[in-house]
Amino acid sequence: MSTGNQGGTTLLELQQVGRTYRLGDVRLEALAALDLAIAPGEFVAFTGPSGSGKSTLCHLLGLLDLPTAGRIFLSGEDTATLDENRRAEIRNRRIGFVFQDFSLVPVLSALENVQLPLHLRRTPPADSRRRAAEALAAVGLAGSANQRPSQLSGGQQQRVALARGLVTEAEILIADEPTANLDSASAYAVLGLMRRLNTERGTTVLLATHDARLLEGVGRRVELRDGRLVADRRGGAP
Ligand SMILES: Nc1ncnc2c1ncn2[C@@H]1O[C@H](COP(=O)(O)OP(=O)(O)OP(=O)(O)O)[C@@H](O)[C@H]1O
Ligand SMILES: [Mg+2]
Structure with missing residues (x-):
């Protein structure tokens, strides 16, 4: 019962995906009954208020977490059949991550x-x-290669994290609130880089954000509310 796989062109397909957290006796449905198909080369923004499930979805799409309901297919392969070693291998090989908290060492x-x-x-x-130096240059930080994170501004640290996310030239880039706490200039610089990766290298970019500044001109916006998909819009450039 494939839902969105037109001629095998789907990169990621979610079928009735749910993620429930248990906190003692309380069950919290962070995501529910989510159907979604993403084609290679798409730029998709996940939007929605705080707590709507964007980060949960990013973790599932990046194979960092497993759904408690439904199925996730990556290039047609049911990811539930993969053991943790194989999932880790796929993450290393195919997916780049950028998280809000930078997680720099x-x-x-x-x-x-x-x-x-x-x-x-x-x-x-x-x-x-060599490749790390190139990635730093691409984010405008060629001159900061030898500085430690504490010696860089928040925006610069975010760009280091982005360079780390793109250095492997993974085919999928997952960015969870990559511009939170950034000034507008840095936020646009980060978005511009992701756009370039998408248009020049064909990287599939999955971006979770509630930063309205970033959504102008994004090809596809998937809106979540209370863990459910409430809108899936495709729009052109402004
Ligand atoms: N590890 C966890 N344990 C328990 N509940 C969790 C966990 N992670 C997320 N949740 C809950 O799941 C729901 C969705 O959280 P999620 O982090 O995916 O939202 P979000 O859209 O990313 O929010 P934000 O915009 O604030 O980052 C929230 O109600 C949250 O409290
Ligand atoms: Mg989040």
Whole structure:
């Protein structure tokens, strides 16, 4: 009972996906009955108020978490059939993440932070240094390679995190509130980079945000409310 897989062109397909959290006796439905199909190369924004389920959805799409109901297919493969090792391998190989809290390692330089996902893939050090330097240059931080996170502004740290998310040139970039706490100029710079990845490299970009500044011109907006999909709009550029 495939719902959205037209001729095998679906990258990610969710069928009746739900995620329930249990807190003692209380059950909290963070996501419910979600049907969604994402094609390769799409730029999709997930919007909705705080608590609507955006981060939960990002974690599920990135195979960081498992649904408690329904199925998630990645390139036609039912992800429920994958063990944790295989899911980790897919995350390393195919998915780049950018999270709101940056999660940079404080004792490492900006360059070393960006190299981390390449280390996970056992990229030779000389190669990983070169690619990390390129990624830092792409986010406008070539001059800050040797600085530690604490020596950078919030916007610069966010761009380091973005460089780390894109350095592997993964086919899917998942960004959860990547511009929270950023001034407008930095927010637009981060969005511009994601747009370029999408248009120039064909990276599928999945962006959770309630930052209205970022939504202008985004190709597709999926709106959540109380864990349910309430709108799925495709719009052109402004
Ligand atoms: N680990 C958890 N344990 C229990 N409940 C959780 C957990 N993570 C999220 N929730 C709950 O699930 C619901 C959806 O949370 P989620 O973080 O996905 O929302 P969000 O749309 O990302 O919100 P925000 O815009 O504030 O980031 C909320 O009610 C939240 O309290
Ligand atoms: Mg969130």
